[in-house]
Amino acid sequence: MSSDPGSDQSDVAVHAFDGGRLRRTLLAPFRVAYLVSLAAAGGAALLATPLLLAARVFGGQPDAAGDHFHLYFGLLVTLVPCLIWGASWATGGRGRAAGAVLVLPGVLTVAAIAFYPGGPPGADHGVVWLSPLLLTLGVLASRWVASEHRRLVTRWSGVPIADPYRALPEGSTAQRLRAWLSGWLTDPATWRDVAWTLLCAAVAAALVVGLALAPWALDMLGPRGTGPHAVNGFAHPAVLYGIALWLAPLLILWGSPLVLSQHARGARALLRPSRRRELAARVQHLALTRADSIDHGAAELRRIERDLHDGAQARLVALGMALNAAEQFFEADPAMARALLTEAKDSSAKALVELRDLVRGIHPPVLADRGLVDAVRAQALDLPLRVEVSGDLAGRPPAAVESAAYFAVSELLANTTKHAEARRVWIEIGHTGDMLRIGVTDDGRGGADPSRGTGLAGIERRLAAFDGVLAVSSPPGGPTIANLEIPCASPSPKTSSSSGTG
């Protein structure tokens, strides 16, 4: 769905109370009207086939098949492209226009059955043989209707309803199509969509018919109503309908928000993924992040191994060789021995430097000593930027979370230093509820995009292992605001307080 689900919410926030409420109230009737038309279209798409068959069974006298060949052909050329379009839409294609195409044949069929002058069409010839296609299309249409409901509720309430469908594998269109076809009819979500569409159609029909017949019912059954076909009982129907016409706008303004809220509740209950699907999605997510973190761990080990091998280990070998040689020259050439010893000293100093850098990359000592806030502070001091670190944690989060958060902030700061042309950075660290939250804001030129930068994507992946998320807002021209959230239980109180800093 292309539209931004958050836009309504932010509008409401901007208009505060009165404006937002008035706007919502005035919009409600239009929203209800759209829902009713959606329900009618979805119902027609699904009911077209049964109606067609019913017309065939109970309809007038049979004609020769050839009589309505043009109709047969016309429906065929309409249905086949519609089916193809529907299949491509269901396998990941987007667009609300697809919906119109999906419901159109059904609506036309129902309209034709109802309004075709003379004998009902399709009752007596080959059009009936198209009913499987029509039914398939109807089921596809119900998925579109349900998706549209999901999108609307998400947009109107600001709280998204997740897609309940089976995830399709990544791959070519053909592969996706095959996967979709094999799982389509066995996916419970498909049948829940159908049920939802029929339910909506039934409720909408009841609503519309009830409203349209209310004045007449009042005449029939109200005070002074005298039973069947009473006219002039309560008042003349024309008068009643006239009054209703005047009252209708008020009724609609009053009733629409109610209808919308009931609709939202129903949609939320029936259209969201089933518990099973949610668990399956969770398992998939966990498998993915587990594989990611195993890969990441393995890559880190390889890097450390390489660094040790090429760095400190090589220096120590050089040190040993220099000492060995110095031992040999000790008597014969003291000057040479002295030079070799100096070399050995250099080697040992360099090995120390390399080991120190390596340790810093694995687990920074300040992080181990003081925890997240001071570690970020210490790192900020080493950057050529003015960085303000604020906030405090009541205790230490679990070591793994702490480390992940630290390296995420490091990466963000490295990005800022390299790309943002920022002069100042503000970092805020806090813990609310069961969430560790870190905000990193800079006054740079913005334009950071998680989908392009490998750095940001890497942070997202690593945080995902903790169910953490990274949200980046970086309009061109800045500022860039990155917010990290990692779920973790309230940190345990400090076991050792970092004592007075004077």
Add this chain to the structure above:
Amino acid sequence: MRVAIAEDLFLLRDGLTRLLQAHGMEVTAAVEGGEELLEALRKDRPDVAVVDVRLPPSFTDEGLRAALTARQELPGLPVLVLSQYVEQLYARELLADGSGGIGYLLKDRVLDGTQFVDAVRRVAAGGTAMDPEVIGRLLTHNAAAGPVAALTPREREVLALMAEGRSNAAIAQQLVITERAVAKHTASIFVRLDLQPSDDDNRRVLAVLAYLNG
């Protein structure tokens, strides 16, 4: 000169003791942990304490905290902190009371015995001995901002060496200028950082502090 040592690794503790003794210092205590150090300091009142940052039982920044506590209890007690790594954050905390007698060096510096003993002496005399790596990182951080940005490049060089704890004579030698030129630079630094004339040692510490605070 009387020195107390706190270092958890036996080899290094032993080496330090022997190094300092070889240079005519008296080692009053060579202990393993922060608590023992505090006790020894209260009892012996040495001229300087040499402390490792990581000490048992917590193996975090126990030594640093012990050093800070000791300086609160015994104001002006010179402390030289040793560490496998240096952090500006810790350097600031050590210098925060502005009273001098502070050293913060990488353990690697022990390899150069004479320079290390020099640093111990400077700290004991109330000066500072900041590791060149701390200073180096300061330079990248403070290149663009703060009162230090107002200094000329030469003055910044002098300040960096001053922060390491060098005397005017040593700075002159390092930069290949006369001692008078160094004195002129330091005076100019004090003016630019708005440090009132007072005891010269103290002003040097304050200058370093201003430097650290960017």
